[in-house]
Amino acid sequence: MKEKNREVISGLLMFLVDILMLLASIGGVVWGIIKTNTEPSPLSIASIIGGAVLFVVWCIFTGGFFTLQPNEAAVLILFGEYKGTVRKPGWHFANPFYTKKKISLRSRNLNGDKLKVNDEAGNPIEIAAVIVWRVENTFEAVFDVENYIDYVKVQSESAIRHIAGMYPYDITDQTHNISLRGSADEVSEALKKELQERLGKAGVIVEEARLSHLAYSPEIAAAMLQRQQASAIIAARQKIVEGAVGMVRMALDKLNEDGIVELDEERKAAMVSNLLVVLCGERSTQPVINTGTLHN
Template identity: 50%
Template sequence: MNEKNIGKINGFLGLLLLLLCAAMTVISFNQFVLSENFIWLLSAILCALITILLLSGLTIIQPNQAKVFTLFGSYLGVIKHEGFWLTLPLTIRKTVSLRVINFNSDKLKVNDLEGNPIEIAAVVVYKVSDTAKAVFGVEDYKEFVHTQSETGLRHIASQYPYDNFNNDYEISLRQHSDEVGDELTKDLQTRLGLAGVEIIEARIMHLAYSSEIAHAMLQRQQAKAVLAARKVIVEGAVSMVKSAIDQLSTEGIVELDEEKKAQMVNNLMVALVSEKGSQPVINTGTIY
């Protein structure tokens, strides 16, 4: 069922017609009382019925709201334009909000691509774009959004690893939140199209390892950080040692054979790479 607009006219014009019909009802009834002519009574009854019908056709639409109209079980249409309107009488109306809605999912415990248990939650921003589908396509579109959002979040979380430790994957949940959010938005839009809902944005708002593996994963992250730092230190030390030996040889400060070069490289590498401060030993020569 697709959304369609229902016919309407300005409500103040309808109110004017209602007052005219009400006045005609009073006038016709007074003429019947004075003349006892049943034609005036029929006229009064007809005007009264028209007045009641006009009264039931008046409706007010608030900003960023819509009203869906049904008549004896048949879908007639929707009014989205704010204001005071006169439309078909005797209809049943259901108000649907067109405002942007912010929904925070519960923290879910799921397994990532590598099977690690993680905690994840998301914020979903959406609004109703098709009122007919929102009202008639599902039982309760808000509840439908909540349920499908959790289902979609579980699905997306299982498609990526929590972290990309060994660069085996292009995208990870922790390092590529924007890319993961875009995929979550697309997935939810596919799931919620049935309810006439437009997903404006979906982003991960909470991400953490589950408590049973959090300590072990923290140690793994710390070890990776230490390893990366040591790699940088070693690369810098090698460059400095090479530069020192080349400068000593170029300027002729000291003549070094291969054995002395190896010893100097060893001493410099220990001094530069060691985490503790080194104690220099000064060779003063042989004492007799």
């Protein structure tokens, strides 16, 4: 079975009927008592009994009123049988014997706890996510799972653990294109898709899923920080060397083009060595002035 819309009666209209029923029951009892005291008859006795029965019916009748706010629904159940769902906000009246289970259709935030899991490389990490969800199908939310709120919490934690194990924390080689730290949009989209597959049977729509916390576990955080620093230093050195080689080539080409000085291969090698030391060194170099000839 799937969710089906249920039309109900306006609460204001049935309130007027309810008032008339109450007045009729009181009037019948009072009239019967007065007639019994003055001139007892079967009609007066019947009026008292009828008024009493009508009052009992009125008491049961009042249980049929209920209200719904915007983005709220009521699932109607009669003795264990699903009768439909009311989504229209306002004051309504339905069968007094219906069980009216209200469900909020508003968007909700699930701020997950920090979970300690292993990424694809086996490194322990801490991860958490914020999930925005809402109920779309009230029948599935009420009857297909025991408690749809607890179901969302448990399945969300399971999905986050699964997604964390599919990707490395960071890209350390060329075998991976997506990482948890560097590909936030791709990971969030994968998490949203994973959650929708898991929560769809509970009638839940996942509107958004984002990682709210991502870090290495404390026991390996220091070592991973050193590795990141080493990677950054290597990348910076590589950039410096590439720039220095280009500057040396430009200097040699310019000297040769303008004919300022002619250098043999040995002098070129010495010049390249000196320029690379100057350009790639971490500290500033101290100049040495040559007061002799070029070859001294």
